[in-house]
Amino acid sequence: MISCADFMSEIGNYLEGDVADEVRAQLEHHLSHCRSCTVLLDSTRKTLTIVTDTGSFELPETTFRPIAERIMSRIRGGEK
């Protein structure tokens, strides 16, 4: 039998598909009767999907272009 704390400590590996078969079976058994761990797993998965899909923290081309130009002119100015 594993506890919620045990589940917590393995959740990262479980999400990465990086647990041995027997551990996975134990974790899944725990999930079958623990609602809060099921919620935790499901919402962590959804968090990752949202974070990966959203394309946040994009540097707009209009911001980057002047920076790139400054760098290139310093380089061409014989900084090497």
Added chain:
Amino acid sequence: MGYLGEIELEPSFQPFAALREQFGMVPHVFRAQTLLPGMIEVEVKLLSAILFYEGALSRLQKEFLMLMLASAQRNEVWVAIHFQMLRLLAVPESRLDQIMAGFQEANLSSANAALITFALKLGINGESVLKEDVTGPVAQGLTEESMLEAILITALANFLATLSIGLGVSPDFAPRQFPRVEVIRIQAPGQLTGPFLLASGHSPDDFAPFGWLREQFGFVPDVFRSQMLRPDVVESEVEFMRTVLTGPVKQCIFRGERPPLPSVEDGALLDFVAKLAEQPAAFGREDIESMRSQRFSDEQILEAVATAALSRFLRTVECGVGVAPDFPLRRNFRSFEPKKVHLSGSDNRHTATTLLVDPDAEWVARVQGGDLNAFEELMNRHSQRVYRTLIGLLGNAEDARDAMQDTFLKAFQHLDGFEGRAKFSTWMVSIASNTAIQRLRERKPVESLDDDFESEEGFRPRQVQAWTDDPEQLYSQTEMRSLIESSVMKLPAKYRVVLMLRDIDQLPVEDAAAALSLSLPAFKARLLRGRLMLREALAPHFAARSGSGAKGVSTHD
């Protein structure tokens, strides 16, 4: 007929009409894909551009090459089809048997014999192809166009063979005894010094398929640039990719990276594709059944088969034109087995494979050779990643923009010392991270980036309400982005940067850990902690609610 389900299509289904016109029937391989008619359609376009099109090589020559390849691979399905085709093209059966039994003694023209020799080497043992295998026949009078078409036909043969194996179809015509074409296997791999062929002067900038590739991969892989003698083929390849490569998992397969969120199912999918593409002889019905038992639908399995076929196709072209692989499947194979990586320094993991696949190597070499403009390309390629590293550590956009100039100037100054032991992208991120850490030290109070063990254990989730089924439907993309950005910014820097590199920029775990000089376990621990903290912050916004009117920001807190 095959492993997967099939449905009846309208008799007027155009791609089938095209196949009937060309082959006199619709081969089983295509009937076995009726679950996804759109895929058949793009496959037929690829066939039209490569096989049906009469270009530098005639249809007869192409059919011969494909027959020889199918025979060398013992692929009964395709031997039967090409044998039948050549019979329809009025080649006597006895002549076919004679050529299959030994084409060198069959009085073929020297050009045709050279093409067959080349195609067999490329198709069976592609990694051993050398520059002179391609330039030799050209020197003897074959055109570059002919060589490119031979490469494409060979790639197509491997593509179709993969489909027939993955779909488990039976031959369309009664199996017949056929002599096996023997190919001498050479162990020593050829060293790529390509591209072996000169691409035409087609301007890449106004070429729409390149735009899509750039969008998907951040650059135009060399394998496409090197086929620009035949832009129509590149167009149909890209159209096929657009149809097949839809989910993020499949794109990761092609980028040779682990998916951002590899579940058990993604691992199974990767292993399935890699096995079919790289060990077809070991593939069988049980692989299909094992996917079904993991609740993959037949449509998804069909897409996975097509992905493997596409991977074989591109790999063959890469070997033929002599460009380093941008889509190495092998790196993913078995990557899902539990593994213990010892990561003390940063050198031991950077094997020759990593070197071979660094898509920046060519540009780095150009800068090192004095071409300053090439540095601009390197900056364009890595600006997002550098920015995310900086903002991840520094915690605000203004400082991050400010630190970009320092980062790139430092990279430029030290580029001569870059030996390619790490990937360029990893190296670049580590410079960005060092630049940011230096700035953090100058700040007061200094935010700690070290692990403090007391707090590592004590994390307990507090938000345990179930989430809505489809959180992404709840907010517009802009709202979602600003929600994520503000939540991520509230995390402590050491978790923020790890999350930024792995989940937002989708750098492979190993590369991100190396760039930050963290051990793999330490990196993973921080990543998990950061993900759980972010989950905590987002939870009030995505809680499932009963009743309608779920839109809007939660009043929780």
